[in-house]
Amino acid sequence: MSLSKQLYLIISLIFFMIFTGNFIISIKNTKEYLETESISKAQDTATTLGFNLKTLINDKNNPEIETTINAVSNSGFYKEIRLEDSLFTIKESDLVKASKDLDKGIWEVSNIVIDSNIGILETLTQSDDFMQELITLNGSVPNEENKNIVPSEDVYTFIPNLKNKGKTSLDIKFTATNPENKIIETNATLELNKVLVQVNRDIKFDSVPQWFINLIPIDLGEQYTEISDGWRTSAVLFVSANPGEAYNKLYAQAKSSIFYSIISFIISIVILYLFVQYLLKPLKILENSALSIAEGKFVKVKATSNTTELITLSNAFNDMSNKIEATITRLNTNIENMSKKLSTDELTGLAIRQTFETDMKQLFIEKAKGYILTIRITDLGGFAKSHTSNEVNNFIKEFANILETTKLSDDKKIFAYRFFGSEFAIIAKDFSNEDIVKFANILKDKFEKLGDKFEKKDVAHIGAAIFNPFSTTSQILQSANQAYEKATIIGQNEIFISQENELVKDMESWRDFVTETIDNASFTVKFIGNFTRCNSDEIIMQEAFTSIKDKENNDIPIGTFVSIAEKYEKIVDFDKKVIQKVINYILINDVKYDIAINLSLESINNTAFIAWLEQKLSENKNIVSRLVFSVTAYAVAKDINKFKFFISQMKSLGAKVIIKRYETRFISLNDIKDLNLDYLRLAREYTNDVCIDFSKQSFIESIAEISNLLNIKVLAENVQKDEDFKYIKSLNLFAASR
Missing domain, CATH: 3.20.20.450 (EAL domain)
Incomplete structure (x- = not known):
């Protein structure tokens, strides 16, 4: 992975971690704020609305109560507004009627017991002893004046627990006593409906996807206020905020956060890209320089950055390039010297047989024309016996010089070679038959002059064969050697030129x-x-x-x-x-x-x-x-x-x-x-x-x-x-x- 990609990746990861952390914190804080705000508003509404209903609560069936509650609920901010009754009046006669064990006679109720988890039962009015005594004073037998006087009954007040909502089933245990002093332990079950007014609104999330709701739950607790009638709590008003508004705001906040984060990320990546390109430009130059050095091109790097490390690296590259270039230059010089030494005869400076064979391959490739000459010094061993080493070497040098320097014209190329000892060869490129005859005669004259100088009459013989591009080097040399053998038969310093140009096949x-x-x-x-x-x-x-x-x-x-x-x-x-x-x-x-x-x-x-x-x-x-x-x-x-x-x-x-x-x-x-x-x-x-x-x-x-x-x-x-x-x-x- 390239350095630029690594930088993009690590910056993206860091940005993602920062964004994720900030996003979670932001959503959490916004959620808590919206919950607090909604709950506070619901409580304020409950308090205000309860105050307005206080003057109307004397008559709990007053239709204006529901009208007032509907007016507030229509704002849509509330999921539910509910008015519940907190005082239920229960008469002894109600208990007698609800009991399955009592007849329709006169019964006196006592020892009332209910479940304390449901609520409490208080006595609102005790029985009137004064009226009872008055009846007694008038006689034990009823008359026209007292027959319509009915003893007063006790009235009880039931205050339900706030946790109980809607209808409440109240089971009351009590003792009933009739005028004949018959006592019955019984019970009565009363169905009490606490809700006086209840208004609900649907929770709508038109612009909020369900996954968002499932991911971030908003809990808006129900708020309430008590409405008193005098010194007692007559009713309780419950208000529940609608979470739809909170979800809309929270989702809008989340979308805007993500949108601006994406914009910020794109801008950051663009800035990072420009910075990385600026930062990596010198590294790219160094990379190309390294590749060039590997290919043998020793370029110099110019520092294009103010970064200390890059300047140091550029200088190191230049130093390395200079050293490698110097090493290769030195090795090249050594190779050229060694190659020249390996390809030339040490004494005469002529090319050796290896070079001759290579040059012949070039002639085959070029399909050139010309002649191959085989030249041998006659009886060099005998000459060496009668002369010093220095004289022999001088003779060979001058002989080689004749082969190398003798030319017909600039367009006729001559390449001279020393195979070993007394054996030499010449490639006469682009020579015609007339050219080779003329050239051989010039060599013969120079050989005779050399013989006069060193008192050696028979200097060398020359055998020449025409170059055949469809033959082989060994075959052509064989033809030249055969021509040489014929030249030795002719006489001293003689020449024989073979004109055969036939292949084994036509x-x-x-x-x-x-x-x-x-x-x-x-x-x-x-x-x-x-x-x-x-x-x-x-x-x-x-x-x-x-x-x-x-x-x-x-x-x-x-x-x-x-x-x-x-x-x-x-x-x-x-x-x-x-x-x-x-x-x-x-x-x-x-x-x-x-x-x-x-x-x-x-x-x-x-x-x-x-x-x-x-x-x-x-x-x-x-x-x-x-x-x-x-x-x-x-x-x-x-x-x-x-x-x-x-x-x-x-x-x-x-x-x-x-x-x-x-x-x-x-x-x-x-x-x-x-x-x-x-x-x-x-x-x-x-x-x-x-x-x-x-x-x-x-x-x-x-x-x-x-x-x-x-x-x-x-x-x-x-x-x-x-x-x-x-x-x-x-x-x-x-x-x-x-």
């Missing part, structure tokens, strides 16, 4: 054979050269090698076959068939290591081939990482920009690229660092006798150091001797093959 037969072989894919792909890790025996790569046989089952030189395929524009088809065979091999055998596939320069320069290859790799994404496309160093050197484009295309698809037979004289390490290679395979000449050749050791070690800095894996190919292979494994190379 060109028409070659064309038919190559076309048929490629069209039918009648060739075999073998997998050779097990490249193993230098620090283990793990196989990391093999090379796909094409084996082609003629009708007589004789091996056809792959170089000759490729040259003719290029001549007749069949090389792209050939590379396609090879790639398809390699893909099939990997799929069938489930190969776990890389397979190197050699490509021609014509193929990687062909846009149709690149398009075909991209499609083929897309179809085989599961194995594309095991494909390594290989191109020779001298082929890359012809069009390094085109090769760079090819690398970028292959890397984007997940494939790998290798340069094989690498020599610094074709591609410098400064160019290598710009290619973004996966592998670099050294020419086999660098590893032959490496265990005893200090120059080769220094060269390979320098290559390994630079490659490690550039993240390129270096391979050593075809190491012949056990001692060389053991030494190679001790170096910091990636892998080697035998």
Whole structure:
């Protein structure tokens, strides 16, 4: 996860925690405030309304009481307003009537008992003893004057508990005594309705979702006030606030809090984004600088921030870049010196046979014209016996100087080589038959003059063979050696020029054979050269090698076959068939290591081939990482920009690229660092006798150091001797093959 994403995430989490805490506290405080406010308003309303009803409570059936209560309830703020009676008058006659055990006679009630949890029962009026005594004075027998006088009865007042609402069932136990002094213990059940007036309003939450109501319950307790009639509480007025209004306000508060929090969050993220971009801009520059350094581009970082840490980091990057650049420059210089030393003869300064073979490969690629000359000093051993070492060395130097400096014209290129001892060679590029004859005669004249100087009449013989782009280096050298042998027969310092330019097969037969072989894919792909890790025996790569046989089952030189395929524009088809065979091999055998596939320069320069290859790799994404496309160093050197484009295309698809037979004289390490290679395979000449050749050791070690800095894996190919292979494994190379 990038630093910017981490910053966005942590800031978002902090913002969310702060918002959540503030939101919960805000909602809680608002809820408590609304509850307090609603309860207080309900209590005030109960008090005010109770005061207004006090003058009307004498007559509890007065319709004006309900009118007054409805007027207040219509405001909608109240869920319920209820007026309950607090005084119930109960007469003895009511108890007698309610009792199932008493008849309709005259009964006197005493010893009244009720449940104290329901309320209390008080005596309002005692029986009139004066009237009873008056009746007695008039005689025990009733007369016309006293027969309508009925003894007064007691009246009781029932005061219910406030907790009891609505209708109350009152069970009264009492003792009843009639005039005959009959005593009965009985009970009576009276149904009392406390509610005088009750007005309800629906609780509406039109704009508040149910989940919000369930999540945040609002408890608005019922408030009441007592209405007195004289010194007694006559009625109780209950008022309940409607929570709908509180929920509306609370939900509106929650929505506004969330809305403004989201706006604040968006603004904060925008500000954070701008700040992070400003903060990370120097880091992005440092990142690009680090990638450039890894690719070998040693840029300098300019501090664009005032942050002390970033300035320090920029300075550290610059210091690191300078040191790595200095190291690579030093190693490059060492490599160039070592390469020059390894590719030239120490005594004469001429190129050696390794360079000759590489230059011949270039001629094959270019399909150049010219001649190859084999030149040998006659009886150098006998000359050395009769002369000092210094004289012999001077003779060889002057002889080599003649080969190197003799020219016909600027457009006729001469490349001189010393193979070993007395054996030399020349590549005469772009020479015609007339040119080679003239050039050979000039050499002959100079040899004779050199012989006069060192008193050696027979200096050297020259054998020349025409360059055949469809042959091989060994075949051409063999023709030149045969010409040399003929020159020795002719006489001293003589020349023989072979004009044979025939192939084993005629060109028409070659064309038919190559076309048929490629069209039918009648060739075999073998997998050779097990490249193993230098620090283990793990196989990391093999090379796909094409084996082609003629009708007589004789091996056809792959170089000759490729040259003719290029001549007749069949090389792209050939590379396609090879790639398809390699893909099939990997799929069938489930190969776990890389397979190197050699490509021609014509193929990687062909846009149709690149398009075909991209499609083929897309179809085989599961194995594309095991494909390594290989191109020779001298082929890359012809069009390094085109090769760079090819690398970028292959890397984007997940494939790998290798340069094989690498020599610094074709591609410098400064160019290598710009290619973004996966592998670099050294020419086999660098590893032959490496265990005893200090120059080769220094060269390979320098290559390994630079490659490690550039993240390129270096391979050593075809190491012949056990001692060389053991030494190679001790170096910091990636892998080697035998």
